[in-house]
Amino acid sequence: MDVSGKGVFLTGGARGIGRGMTEALLAKGAKVLFCDLIADLGKAAEADLQKQYGADNVVFRQCDVTDGDQLKGEKFGAVDICVNNAGIMDERVWEKMLAINTTAQIRGSQLALDHMRRDRGGRGGLIINTVSLAGVFPSYFFPVYNASKHAMIGYTTSWAKNPKMGEMGVKWRCLCPNAVNTNLLVFEENQVYDGDKFLEWIKPRMLEPEEVVEAFMKLIQEEEGDGVIYGVFKGLGGVFKKRRLVDADGESNPIVVD
């Protein structure tokens, strides 16, 4: 999709991957409403981005995505692209994590679908859920995080398979990066199991946020090679994958293949 002039709603945009996505979309001429729980970071990002891209093109709203009314109230003209990106990683507060990573992404998707569907007067669109490679294979370091992301693969791929989706004019995608160098990887004891081991294992595979943003933009603009799961890997960029798992070496080298 050519994003120029398109309306985007994006959650978790104050920092990390979401902040980068917001800026990349603006640079391509989209109009973005981004929200986040952290007001000061969001406002600072808004001021910065408005200076570069104009106050008519980018707006920040403080919003807790777990509050359905707040999420529903966010309006900035028509939404052509919805990016449910906000997420946390903390096994100590697993119910809250499910509420953010799963329930809120589902609610955001439902609201976007209702707004976009052509068969009910909308103009179609694209729904992208930021999932993770942790949604594709097991990771004993963070079982509930893993479950929260597996749920979003099931949900997103199921809607994509709906035979009436063509009529509705809505496309669905899961963005599934490997681990990314953001605040999510800064954790305290008990937030994950064997965190040091995870970091040591992931180090050579770790992506920088810019690499994920680049893949995300490719995913949005790509007209060919359609698919639902878009894996993002160090050195490989982004690639569409089917949900078939090849566990080449026990659990140490899990990959998804077409």
Ligand SMILES: NC(=O)c1ccc[n+]([C@@H]2O[C@H](COP(=O)([O-])OP(=O)(O)OC[C@H]3O[C@@H](n4cnc5c(N)ncnc54)[C@H](O)[C@@H]3O)[C@@H](O)[C@H]2O)c1
């Ligand atoms: N960093 C990684 O290794 C990695 C890998 C794959 C997928 N992801 C996913 O990418 C997404 C973005 O994460 P990130 O790595 O940029 O982390 P991040 O912590 O830098 O950004 C997440 C943003 O979500 C916001 N947020 C959290 N709870 C919220 C709530 N209740 N309401 C509104 N906003 C809320 C945070 O304030 C933050 O700005 C998440 O869904 C995460 O699961 C991250």
Ligand SMILES: CCCCC[C@H](O)/C=C/C=C\C=C\C=C\[C@@H](O)[C@@H](O)CCCC(=O)O
């Ligand atoms: C606190 C970090 C959260 C990061 C989550 C993020 O979404 C990224 C996850 C990406 C990949 C996770 C991979 C986990 C793999 C392991 O379960 C396992 O397969 C590796 C085994 C390593 C070993 O024992 O040698």
